[in-house]
Every structure is written in C-alpha cells, then in structure tokens.
Amino acid sequence: MILVIAEQQHGKLNRASWEAIAAAQQMGSDVKVVVAGSDADAGAAAKELAAADVKEVVALGHDALGAYTADGFVQALAAFVGAESPAHVVLPHTYQTRDFAPRLAARLDRAMITDCTAVKAGGPSTGSGQAGAFAFTRPMFQGKVAADVVLDGPAPHFATFQIGAFRADAVKKGSAPVRSAAAAVDASQIRQKAEEPFREAKQAVDLSQAERIVSVGRGIKGQEHIQIAQQLAEALGAEVAASRPICDAGWLPMERQIGSSGQTVAPKLYVALGISGAIQHVVGMKGARTIVAINKDADAPIFEIADYGIVGDLFEIVPAMVAALKG
Amino acid sequence: MKIVVCIKQVVTREWQVRVNDAKTWVRDQDASWELNEPDAYALEEALRLKEKHGGEVIVVSAGPARVTQVIREALARGADRAIHVDGEHLAQADAFVAADALAAAIKPENPDLVLTGLQSDQGFAQVGVVLAEKLGVAHSTIIMDVQVNPSTGSGQGGELKVKRELEGGWFQWVTMALPAVLTIQSGINTLRYATLKGIMGAKKKEIRHVPSAPPAALRQRITSIYVPSKAKQTKLVQGTPAEAAKELVKLLRDEARAI
Numbered sequence: 083m084i085l086v087i088a089e090q091q092h093g094k095l096n097r098a099s100w101e102a103i104a105a106a107q108q109m110g111s112d113v114k115v116v117v118a119g120s121d122a123d124a125g126a127a128a129k130e131l132a133a134a135d136v137k138e139v140v141a142l143g144h145d146a147l148g149a150y151t152a153d154g155f156v157q158a159l160a161a162f163v164g165a166e167s168p169a170h171v172v173l174p175h176t177y178q179t180r181d182f183a184p185r186l187a188a189r190l191d192r193a194m195i196t197d198c199t200a201v202k203a204g205g206p207s208t209g210s211g212q213a214g215a216f217a218f219t220r221p222m223f224q225g226k227v228a229a230d231v232v233l234d235g236p237a238p239h240f241a242t243f244q245i246g247a248f249r250a251d252a253v254k255k256g257s258a259p260v261r262s263a264a265a266a267v268d269a270s271q272i273r274q275k276a277e278e279p280f281r282e283a284k285q286a287v288d289l290s291q292a293e294r295i296v297s298v299g300r301g302i303k304g305q306e307h308i309q310i311a312q313q314l315a316e317a318l319g320a321e322v323a324a325s326r327p328i329c330d331a332g333w334l335p336m337e338r339q340i341g342s343s344g345q346t347v348a349p350k351l352y353v354a355l356g357i358s359g360a361i362q363h364v365v366g367m368k369g370a371r372t373i374v375a376i377n378k379d380a381d382a383p384i385f386e387i388a389d390y391g392i393v394g395d396l397f398e399i400v401p402a403m404v405a406a407l408k409g
Numbered sequence: 410m411k412i413v414v415c416i417k418q419v420v421t422r423e424w425q426v427r428v429n430d431a432k433t434w435v436r437d438q439d440a441s442w443e444l445n446e447p448d449a450y451a452l453e454e455a456l457r458l459k460e461k462h463g464g465e466v467i468v469v470s471a472g473p474a475r476v477t478q479v480i481r482e483a484l485a486r487g488a489d490r491a492i493h494v495d496g497e498h499l500a501q502a503d504a505f506v507a508a509d510a511l512a513a514a515i516k517p518e519n520p521d522l523v524l525t526g527l528q529s530d531q532g533f534a535q536v537g538v539v540l541a542e543k544l545g546v547a548h549s550t551i552i553m554d555v556q557v558n559p560s561t562g563s564g565q566g567g568e569l570k571v572k573r574e575l576e577g578g579w580f581q582w583v584t585m586a587l588p589a590v591l592t593i594q595s596g597i598n599t600l601r602y603a604t605l606k607g608i609m610g611a612k613k614k615e616i617r618h619v620p621s622a623p624p625a626a627l628r629q630r631i632t633s634i635y636v637p638s639k640a641k642q643t644k645l646v647q648g649t650p651a652e653a654a655k656e657l658v659k660l661l662r663d664e665a666r667a668i
Contacts, residue, residue: 151583152538152548177576180527181550184504184535188542193505193628196533217632223435224530226426228637235628273547273589277582279575294668300422318668327446330596343574343594351667358422360530372665374657375643381425381636390660391643392653402654407668 083137084110085168085238087159088117089178091150091279093126098174100250103134105243106172107254109201109216114166115258116140118158118265120148128260135256144265151274152182158265160189168238170216175242177342187240193233194240195220197361199247202230220244225361225383245342245365287321287337294320294351297340297367298328301356301377301396305333310400311355317407320351325363341366355396359384376400410464410557410587412455413515414488415525415540416448417532418472418479428634434501435634444479447526451593453600454555455524456487462557465489467518471510472499477616484611485603491614492518496621503629504535510621511536512543520588522569527551527592534592541590548590549573549583553597557587 084106088099099117106113113136117127121143128141142162147154163171163186173179175197187194200219217230218241233239289295296315302308308322315322322338329339340347341363348369355376357363360383367373368387375388376396385391392399420426420440427436444452455466468483470476471494480491494514499507515523523541527550528534541548554572570584574594603611644660646653661667 152550177551177574180534181538181573184533184538185542185548188505188508188539194535195629196504196535221637222531222634223420223426224422226636227428227435227634229631230633231629231631233629235626273585274549275584277584279579279581281579326595332599342576344578346577351661351665372661372667373641374661379423383637385643385645386637386639387641388643389641389665390646390657392646392657394650394653398650399654402651403658405651406655406658 083112083114083166083168084170084172085163085166086113086115087171087173088115088127088131089174089176090117090119090123090127093119093123095127095130096174096176097250098176098245099131100253101245101248102172102174102243103136104248104250104252105201107135108248109170109172109203112137114138114140114168116142116159116162118142118147118155120145121262123148125262132258132260133255134258135254136258139258139260141260141262142265143262144267146267146269146272147265149276150178151272151276152185153272153274154267155182156185156189157271158267159186161266162263163190163238171238171240173240173242175244179242183240183242192238192240193235195231195233196242197221197244198241199228199244201241221361224358226381244361246368289321289323289338289340289345289347292321292347292349294318295323295340295347295349295370296320296353296355297323297325297357298334298355299325299357299363300327302328302333305331307397308333310397313404314353314400317404318351318353320353323347325357325360354384354388355400357384358382359387410458410462410521410559411518412458412464412466413518413520413523414448414452414455414466414468414483415511415523415536416452416468416470416479416483417445417526417529418442418470418476419445419529419531422530428636432633432635433631442475442478444482445526445529447528447593447595449526449600450595450597451524451526452483452486452488453598454593456601457598458522458555458557462559467492467520469494469511469514471496471502471507471621473497480616481611482603484614485607486601487607489614491616493616493618494621495618496623498623499621503627504533504539505628506624508536508539508543509624511540513621514619515540516544522557522587523590524593525590527594537590537592544590546588546590547585549585550592551594552591553580553594555591
C-alpha cells in the first residue's frame with residue numbers, strides 16, 4: 083500500500099496534495115490518503131480528498147493538531163504509519179513537509195528521498211522485498227544534473243515530490259470512503275508553540291497582474307547594474323522583479339521577489355536576466371506564456387524551460403535589446 | 410550560550426558540473442569549492458547571538474579533508490573553534506549518514522542551540538531536521554528571525570522565539586525551550602566577511618578532527634546521474650550581442666507576439 087500524507091490549513095486542502103496523490107497513483111493502485119489536523123479541519127479536508135480514486139481517506143484528528151507543530155505531527159503520523167505499515171509514504175515537498183517529514187522518517191528509522199521530480203517502476207531490485215523497486219528522480223547540483231536513486235532497508239520508504247512535478251488534474255477521480263481516526267498525541271510532548279500565520283505589511287506591488295516582467299538574478303552582479311534591467315523593463319512596458327538572492331542582498335525590495343517564498347506570476351512575457359533557474363524560483367514563474375533567458379552559462383537550468391534564449395553577456399545584450407526596441 | 414553551527418562545503422555555482430564515467434557522481438576532483446550559502450547565514454546569526462548573549466560558537470563540518478577550507482573561513486569570520494567530522498565516505502553521504510556523523514560529534518558538546526542552513530544546492534534539505542531527532546531536541550525550519558530570552562522558559566538556556574517562513578510571503582512565530590536545532594533561511598541577516606585580523610587569528614584556533622566510520626549499510630544508492638532532458642525546445646538566438654538582441658526582439662514581436 084502507498085500512503086499519501088496530504089496537507090491542510092484550517093480545513094482547506096493544499097493543492098500540492100493532489101499532485102502527491104497523482105504521483106502515488108502512478109506508483110500503484112493500492113493508495114490510501116491521510117490528512118492530520120483538528121477533527122473539524124481534518125474532516126473537511128478528507129471530504130474533499132474523497133473525490134480521488136483511492137482505497138480510503140483517513141481524517142486523523144486531535145485537538146493538539148489544530149495548529150501545526152513538527153512535534154505534534156511527527157507523533158501522530160509515526161503512530162499512524164506504524165499501524166498501517168505501508169510500503170511507501172508519499173508527500174508533496176511543501177515547507178510543512180520539509181519541517182516534519184525528515185524527522186518522521188528518522189523516528190521510524192526508514193529511508194527517505196526528497197524533492198523528487200519523477201518515479202520509475204522496475205528499478206534495480208533493492209533486495210528489501212516488501213517495499214518494491216522504484217527509482218526516484220531528483221535534481222542535484224543546482225538542477226544541472228538529475229539522479230535516479232533507489233531506496234533500501236525496511237519499509238516504508240518515504241518520498242517527497244517537487245511542487246509542479248505532477249499535475250493535480252492528472253489525479254484519477256473516484257469516490258473514496260472516509261474514515262475518522264483519533265490521532266495518538268501526547269500534547270505534553272509538543273515542545274513548539276505556534277502562533278497564527280501572518281503576512282508582512284501589505285504587498286504594494288502585485289506582480290501577478292503584470293503582463294510583462296523583467297527579472298534579475300545573481301548574474302546582475304551588483305546593485306548598480308539593476309538600472310540595466312529597469313531600462314529594458316521600461317522599453318518593454320514591464321515590471322521589474324528578481325530571484326531571492328537579489329532581494330536578500332537588498333538590491334530590490336522583498337515584495338519584488340518571484341518564487342516559492344515570494345510571488346507566483348504568469349505573465350505574457352518573462353525575461354530572466356542572469357537567473358540560473360533554481361526550482362525555488364521556477365515554481366513562481368513557469369506559468370509564463372513566453373519565457374526568455376539570457377545567461378552566460380549554457381548549462382543553466384533556466385534554459386530547460388525557456389522558449390527563447392541567448393547564451394552570452396547580459397551587460398552587452400540587454401542594452402542592445404533596449405536599442406532594438408527603440409529603433 | 411553555546412552555539413554549534415553545521416556548515417557544508419559545496420561546489421561553486423560557477424563550476425561546470427560534469428558527470429563521471431560511471432555516471433554515479435560528478436567529476437568533482439577538479440571542482441572549486443565554497444561555503445554553502447544558507448550555512449553562511451546560519452554562522453552569521455550565531456555570531457550575532459554570541460555578541461548579544463555571550464558564549465561560544467563552534468563550527469562543525471562533515472566531509473573529507475578538503476572541508477577544512479570552509480572551516481578556516483568560518484573561524485576567520487569569528488567562530489571560536491571547530492570540529493571536523495572526518496571521513497572520505499561523507500563526500501557523497503545521504504542526509505541520514507551525514508546527520509548521524511554530525512550528531513555523534515555534537516552530542517558531547519551539549520550545545521544550547523544548533524544552527525544550520527535550510528538546504529544546500531546539492532543536498533536534501535533534511536540534515537538539520539534529522540539531526541534534531543538524533544540529538545533528541547526540538548527544531549524549527551526556514552527561520553528568518555531568532556530571539557533568545559535566557560531568563561524565561563523551562564529549558565537549560567531559556568526560551569527561543571523564531572520567525573518561520575511559510576510559502577507565498579506568510580510567516581509564523583514559534584516558541585520553544587532550548588536546546589533546539591534551527592535551519593536558517595538565506596537573507597535572515599547581512600553577512601560579514603573575514604577581516605585580515607580574523608584570517609590571522611583563525612590560524613591559532615582549534616580544529617578538532619573526529620574520525621567517522623562509514624555506516625554498515627547504505628539506505629540509498631544513486632543508480633545513474635545524467636543531464637535532464639529539456640521540457641521545452643529552447644530557440645537559442647545566435648550572433649553578436651547586437652545581432653542576437655535584434656533577432657530576439659523580432660521573434661518576440663512577430664513569432665511570440667509578446668510585445
């Protein structure tokens with residue numbers, strides 16, 4: 083059996099959960115889904131998950147799981163996974179998964195592979211019998227190479243899948259029975275106390291509405307060069323945005339950051355200047371209709387998703403583009 | 410307060426990644442190396458906490474002999490002493506092997522706080538969290554602010570309040586008692602760089618080498634490393650910068666109709 087750990091907040095399902103279910107359905111037909119939270123929240127999310135073609139959806143409820151904590155979720159899910167003894171446990175590679183899942187695998191002393199983009203059946207046998215043979219594909223070395231990895235040791239094996247690696251709408255639909263289960267949690271053993279999530283001061287710039295975006299990455303080299311991107315943006319009628327390192331360095335305000343920790347955009351045109359294409363950035367912009375990459379490194383992963391590209395020096399190419407646009 | 414910072418040596422972003430002949434790893438014999446960026450932010454945060462609360466900052470790095478490069482850099486930036494968890498097998502270790510090796514070296518130090526970067530470019534984003542389990546202490550991840558109140562809470566070193574980054578611009582405050590492990594997000598602070606005085610001073614600082622034996626059995630094995638196939642066919646525009654720029658603008662106007 084393949085167990086998917088879905089994710090919800092205040093009863094609202096995280097859409098990446100569907101992607102994890104799609105991955106699990108590709109691995110086999112015996113799929114179960116569990117979602118943890120307060121009774122009400124887990125129940126609401128489970129009801130939504132019942133639309134998937136899976137054997138069962140379990141709402142794993144406890145008052146102490148109302149606010150997410152790593153300790154609470156590890157306790158509850160360690161007990162649940164132990165009782166269900168699946169062959170594989172599949173999760174979406176969200177920030178919450180990153181917070182608790184490695185600890186869950188460590189507590190159960192089981193193998194884990196994270197941030198996978200694909201899974202292939204019939205990998206070399208691991209000799210572990212029960213877990214079956216799969217090769218998991220994951221990016222390594224800034225996404226410049228991919229590795230096929232097989233897991234070994236006793237089941238279950240844990241795998242998390244990168245956001246966007248599977249399509250939520252690829253989930254086979256059905257009508258699954260929903261079961262409510264009381265989570266085994268000792269609230270006195272939860273060490274973290276979590277406050278309500280909040281947003282920083284309201285974002286003044288809504289990049290999701292921009293038709294065109296010129297975005298800069300490390301290749302811009304210094305704050306004094308940001309104006310080169312601004313000139314191109316002006317000539318294109320575009321907004322200026324950036325990848326995380328640029329905002330970390332304070333060269334552009336945080337509110338102009340695109341990616342998993344910033345804004346998600348889908349403009350008509352996205353021009354990536356000196357952006358390598360780390361997945362944390364790509365998840366925020368891969369929905370753009372036309373993607374242009376200008377980068378001196380021909381191996382940069384950004385060229386994997388670009389429609390048009392120039393391998394070269396952005397400090398020469400961008401001013402030439404501005405001239406061509408004005409000419 | 411006693412703070413341990415786990416740092417990793419990674420290949421530089423400029424290094425051209427090439428797969429080895431056996432297709433099981435990259436040809437890193439000729440790689441250039443640097444300190445993993447989020448770990449640099451973790452080190453900086455530790456140095457700031459020490460400046461505020463006093464105590465000691467110990468850097469720990471697991472890997473072959475080459476990792477002393479980043480250990481010396483951390484000492485030059487202000488760490489007080491270092492532990493090198495030494496083993497050739499650690500160059501390609503998975504997160505569980507790395508966390509086990511680090512935990513064995515860190516446990517006897519009994520630190521109040523352990524910091525590390527949230528991930529590395531070649532890694533798994535697991536080591537910090539698994540390490541917390543191995544050390545039996547609380548943890549929190551992707552941290553953008555660390556506040557320590559030494560006089561409150563029930564832990565050995567007081568109470569910790571951290572700002573956890575969530576997705577899409579959301580954050581959350583989480584409190585817990587020390588000791589704890591935190592994984593630090595890039596951008597939490599502004600990095601300092603080593604001064605000449607720091608570099609000279611680092612030469613006198615202690616680096617303790619702790620040998621680490623390979624585990625009896627590995628739980629994961631890379632069967633193949635390769636350059637991923639492209640999702641899209643990129644139209645690469647050639648020519649001098651002026652020619653390429655002109656052609657690109659033409660394509661964006663006439664073919665993509667994006668401008």
